[in-house]
Amino acid sequence: MRFGAKFRPVFAVLAAALLLLPFAIDALFGHGWVRIADFALLYIMLALGLNIVVGYAGLLDLGYIAFFAVGAYNYALLSSPQLGLHWPVWVVLPLGALLACVFGVLLGAPTLKLRGDYLAIVTLGFGEIIRIFMNNLNAPVNITNGPQGISMIDPVQTGGFSFGTAHRLFGIEIPSVHLYYYLFLAFTLLVVFVSRRLENSRIGRAWMAIREDEVAAEAMGIDTRNVKLLAFAIGATFGGISGGLFAGFQGFISPESFGLMESIMILCMVVLGGMGNIWGVVLGGVLLTLLPEAFRHGAGPVQQALFGKSIIDPESLRMLMFGLALVLVMLWRPAGLWPSTQRRRELTDEDDDVVKQEQDTVYDSNK
Amino acid sequence: MTATSDTLLELSGIGKRFGGLAALSDVSLHIKRGEIYGLIGPNGAGKTTLFNIVTGLYQLDAGKFTFDGVVYARCKPHLLAAAGIARTFQNIRLFANMTALENVMVGRHVRTRANVFGALLRNRATQEEERSIERGAKELLRYVGIERPAQTLAKHLSYGEQRRLEIARALATEPRLLALDEPAAGMNATETENLKALLQTIRSSGITLLLIEHDVKLILGLCDRVAVLDYGKKIAEGIPQEVRSNPAVIAAYLGEEAA
Numbered sequence: 299m300r301f302g303a304k305f306r307p308v309f310a311v312l313a314a315a316l317l318l319l320p321f322a323i324d325a326l327f328g329h330g331w332v333r334i335a336d337f338a339l340l341y342i343m344l345a346l347g348l349n350i351v352v353g354y355a356g357l358l359d360l361g362y363i364a365f366f367a368v369g370a371y372n373y374a375l376l377s378s379p380q381l382g383l384h385w386p387v388w389v390v391l392p393l394g395a396l397l398a399c400v401f402g403v404l405l406g407a408p409t410l411k412l413r414g415d416y417l418a419i420v421t422l423g424f425g426e427i428i429r430i431f432m433n434n435l436n437a438p439v440n441i442t443n444g445p446q447g448i449s450m451i452d453p454v455q456t457g458g459f460s461f462g463t464a465h466r467l468f469g470i471e472i473p474s475v476h477l478y479y480y481l482f483l484a485f486t487l488l489v490v491f492v493s494r495r496l497e498n499s500r501i502g503r504a505w506m507a508i509r510e511d512e513v514a515a516e517a518m519g520i521d522t523r524n525v526k527l528l529a530f531a532i533g534a535t536f537g538g539i540s541g542g543l544f545a546g547f548q549g550f551i552s553p554e555s556f557g558l559m560e561s562i563m564i565l566c567m568v569v570l571g572g573m574g575n576i577w578g579v580v581l582g583g584v585l586l587t588l589l590p591e592a593f594r595h596g597a598g599p600v601q602q603a604l605f606g607k608s609i610i611d612p613e614s615l616r617m618l619m620f621g622l623a624l625v626l627v628m629l630w631r632p633a634g635l636w637p638s639t640q641r642r643r644e645l646t647d648e649d650d651d652v653v654k655q656e657q658d659t660v661y662d663s664n665k
Numbered sequence: 666m667t668a669t670s671d672t673l674l675e676l677s678g679i680g681k682r683f684g685g686l687a688a689l690s691d692v693s694l695h696i697k698r699g700e701i702y703g704l705i706g707p708n709g710a711g712k713t714t715l716f717n718i719v720t721g722l723y724q725l726d727a728g729k730f731t732f733d734g735v736v737y738a739r740c741k742p743h744l745l746a747a748a749g750i751a752r753t754f755q756n757i758r759l760f761a762n763m764t765a766l767e768n769v770m771v772g773r774h775v776r777t778r779a780n781v782f783g784a785l786l787r788n789r790a791t792q793e794e795e796r797s798i799e800r801g802a803k804e805l806l807r808y809v810g811i812e813r814p815a816q817t818l819a820k821h822l823s824y825g826e827q828r829r830l831e832i833a834r835a836l837a838t839e840p841r842l843l844a845l846d847e848p849a850a851g852m853n854a855t856e857t858e859n860l861k862a863l864l865q866t867i868r869s870s871g872i873t874l875l876l877i878e879h880d881v882k883l884i885l886g887l888c889d890r891v892a893v894l895d896y897g898k899k900i901a902e903g904i905p906q907e908v909r910s911n912p913a914v915i916a917a918y919l920g921e922e923a924a
Binding site for chain 2: 532
């Protein structure tokens with residue numbers, strides 16, 4: 299990442315803020331919210347992975363959570379009493395990433411010729427297949443423990459250092475959730491870095507070309523098959539990493555965590571934040587993790603205070619507000635809260651609109 | 666590769682059917698290196714079908730397709746682009762939401778190497794390649810005469826500029842054969858004149874041109890040789906002036922009585 303000299307102070311302040319954030323959250327809102335911050339980071343990783351597939355390459359994937367599930371189950375099976383395996387984390391996490399990557403290619407390969415709605419349906423099916431598999435792989439041989447899920451998963455630990463317990467460092471007591479925060483932050487930054495590098499590369503341009511016009515992209519010599527598979531593979535890899543971390547962090551996983559709603563939630567983060575823009579997607583991930591939680595915690599007490607009783611169940615109110623927020627954002631900021639520079643450029647272009655409109659109509663009529 | 670042959674593209678006995686309709690039957694033609702070859706014919710004559718076969722969008726049902734001495738049976742568009750055939754589209758197909766510069770940079774894809782690891786590590790080779798891609802793309806924008814900022818989105822360019830941008834993007838693939846599908850469609854007289862000059866410059870740089878065109882004046886003034894298609898068959902071929910007075914061609918365009 300290239301930052302000009304004038305950005306350095308901003309960058310330093312941002313870094314310090316990110317490092318102190320868990321302590322600030324802990325002091326202001328309590329332990330539970332640090333945990334939510336951890337989840338936000340996991341979701342950001344997922345959203346960034348999906349952003350490669352949907353935002354860059356323009357392939358609508360509705361089963362993305364499947365790769366999260368693959369990573370999570372890989373971790374859970376290889377480091378829990380379920381199969382009696384306790385492999386080291388530096389084997390399990392890369393293996394989960396690799397496995398998810400393979401699944402990404404497996405899903406991508408048969409869907410290469412599909413576009414738009416058709417692709418969405420097939421990927422949706424794939425997501426469900428993985429979930430149902432996990433749900434039913436408890437008989438005749440019990441592998442995944444079915445709907446009961448896998449519990450007592452080992453925390454992320456390496457070389458005697460466990461993220462699952464509190465540690466004293468530099469004379470400060472650092473709780474487990476804080477440690478996980480730093481671990482996830484490191485992975486998230488890595489994912490951001492990879493996304494950025496890919497975005498501004500030959501590969502990234504090829505993805506965007508496919509998103510814009512697949513026929514033209516192919517005519518310009520882009521091997522659309524390989525380039526699309528690459529998008530699926532890299533997106534899935536991010537999902538696999540996030541899944542592994544999730545399993546270690548949570549200590550318990552069950553098929554319930556990998557439903558269609560989760561896929562849609564991640565897609566919403568991408569779309570709401572600003573498809574194709576890394577910072578927009580990060581923002582989407584943060585907002586869509588925090589706001590529902592805020593509602594979960596806040597809706598009950600607020601209603602109590604206002605009406606003396608709880609009129610609407612906080613859980614349904616949460617979904618209601620979520621739907622409303624989506625509609626409003628799509629009405630007012632159709633390109634997302636923080637759109638990619640291209641889309642922003644489009645919106646702020648001030649050269650004579652009449653000419654532009656005319657050109658646009660010419661362009662459209664030629665489609 | 667037969668470097669000695671002066672034929673760049675040879676089609677023999679090409680046939681293409683869509684269901685019961687024979688869009689092309691037994692079409693043969695050869696395009697020499699360095700010439701401007703025109704393809705004309707009434708609407709529905711099969712020009713674009715032939716064009717799509719040459720650029721790999723359609724697979725041929727019958728016949729043989731030889732480019733630069735190599736026979737291509739069933740070939741994907743991206744492989745033909747790599748082999749040196751680039752095209753533009755009748756209905757402009759730019760990457761509308763990418764900048765003019767990026768559009769041309771995409772054209773460099775097929776002649777550059779950087780893979781995922783190169784992109785991630787951004788090592789010296791990749792950085793140099795990126796710089797040369799950008800430099801080459803900017804040069805091409807100037808070459809085709811797009812004077813607006815390179816950061817303008819493709820869809821905000823004027824119609825004539827969009828046509829030129831498509832040509833720049835195609836040239837970025839370093840083609841030996843540049844296939845243009847109605848490049849002058851929708852242009853006014855001045856724009857057509859400019860286009861003609863551009864195409865002549867491109868030809869003089871050693872690139873062979875194949876073009877479909879309705880503008881008879883452009884065809885007459887530009888093409889070395891012309892083939893006429895009608896109902897999927899080649900009915901005439903030769904230098905433009907000759908073809909123009911060919912009775913079969915007049916009949917195809919104006920009906921039997923006129924001939």
